Amino acid sequence: MISAGLKWLIDLVEKMSPPDWMPERFRRLGAEAARLLVQQRNARTLKRLIAGRLGTLDDIAEFLSARASPMRTPLVLISQIQRSGGSLLSQLLDGHPALAAYPGELRFGHTVSDKWPCLDPARGVDANFAALFDLKFGRQMRKGYIKGGDKIVSQDRNELVDRNTARHRFIVIPRVQYLVFKRLFERTQPNGARDILDLFFGAFFSAWLDYQGTLEGKKWLTAFAPRIADDEATVAAFFDCYPDGRLIQIVRDPKHWYPSAKRQRKAWRDGVGDEQLLDGWCACAESILRNKSRYGGRVIVLRFEDLVGQTKPTMQRLACELAIPFEPILLTPTFNTQPIGANSAFALEKPGVIESPLARADLLSISERRLIEAKCEPVYERVLADGAGGRTTSAR
Numbered sequence: 001m002i003s004a005g006l007k008w009l010i011d012l013v014e015k016m017s018p019p020d021w022m023p024e025r026f027r028r029l030g031a032e033a034a035r036l037l038v039q040q041r042n043a044r045t046l047k048r049l050i051a052g053r054l055g056t057l058d059d060i061a062e063f064l065s066a067r068a069s070p071m072r073t074p075l076v077l078i079s080q081i082q083r084s085g086g087s088l089l090s091q092l093l094d095g096h097p098a099l100a101a102y103p104g105e106l107r108f109g110h111t112v113s114d115k116w117p118c119l120d121p122a123r124g125v126d127a128n129f130a131a132l133f134d135l136k137f138g139r140q141m142r143k144g145y146i147k148g149g150d151k152i153v154s155q156d157r158n159e160l161v162d163r164n165t166a167r168h169r170f171i172v173i174p175r176v177q178y179l180v181f182k183r184l185f186e187r188t189q190p191n192g193a194r195d196i197l198d199l200f201f202g203a204f205f206s207a208w209l210d211y212q213g214t215l216e217g218k219k220w221l222t223a224f225a226p227r228i229a230d231d232e233a234t235v236a237a238f239f240d241c242y243p244d245g246r247l248i249q250i251v252r253d254p255k256h257w258y259p260s261a262k263r264q265r266k267a268w269r270d271g272v273g274d275e276q277l278l279d280g281w282c283a284c285a286e287s288i289l290r291n292k293s294r295y296g297g298r299v300i301v302l303r304f305e306d307l308v309g310q311t312k313p314t315m316q317r318l319a320c321e322l323a324i325p326f327e328p329i330l331l332t333p334t335f336n337t338q339p340i341g342a343n344s345a346f347a348l349e350k351p352g353v354i355e356s357p358l359a360r361a362d363l364l365s366i367s368e369r370r371l372i373e374a375k376c377e378p379v380y381e382r383v384l385a386d387g388a389g390g391r392t393t394s395a396r
Contacts, residue, residue, distance in 0.1 A: 061179035079229035
């Protein structure tokens, strides 16, 4: 490390001009000495930069922290059972300039990720950060972002095979995010759970180094968190934190949903049976009825078949519900404003919104169809009549 005395001498030599009375020979010697000292300083600086002792992650965090602010924006939470269009909707919302789209799935902490987190300013920085931070972002930063994992279940061989899905650059450095959150926390002194969430999301988007948008003028923060809307206490906690927020739930025809759900990697790996799968679908449908009845206009119900088969009018209606202008980007699934393929349990025939999920019922066996009709059809018709825009019929 360069000494303070040597640094003072170099700075002095660089700044001073030789006096007029100094002989030319001494002038040249002084200039050469100054040049050698500067070279030595620059060589030491380069070594420190390469060794990671200068220009560190802490330096990045310091710069970002001075400019970061809490994201005091209401949350639009998308939540229902998997394979129902939550990923698609979150990707359609991704590129809108009035929205800050949290990528992937909103998973809280590393213990119970599908319950609303317990946040308390008295617990301090580390405990609150751990309750919110998603461990998968570290892996996705190293390997690139992909929605839905690397593998799908092969339709013909009934085994896991590669999805061949492109990965996207995703530069969110966990240490930088933590340090920005820590300094925001210490600077603002949060008073409750909502304040902590505002700090966390502000730190996240500040630490997303290749984020393509700007945080100025955002009307909503959007995020997809599968299943958590099934839990009454979690939904109550969400609206307690975000009384100005919105909950979007998507209902999918169970005949089209089931073939996709049973091919989901986790369900296939865990050997989940037909009854258990359909119990999950029914619980989600019942939650839509319950949440819509309890929270009224703050709950927006969409049909998967409308989202896929009538994308433009559906997104126009949703833009109206959220009081944002309709933009053509709402018709294209993106990640960080870049086009992204669908998160499908089946091989993809093309990028963008695909309509083949509307024909999944053709894959059902007779026994599966009868089971679904007996177990799911009554609650599905209730959702269509009472929740999903007053519709009483569905695309079969």
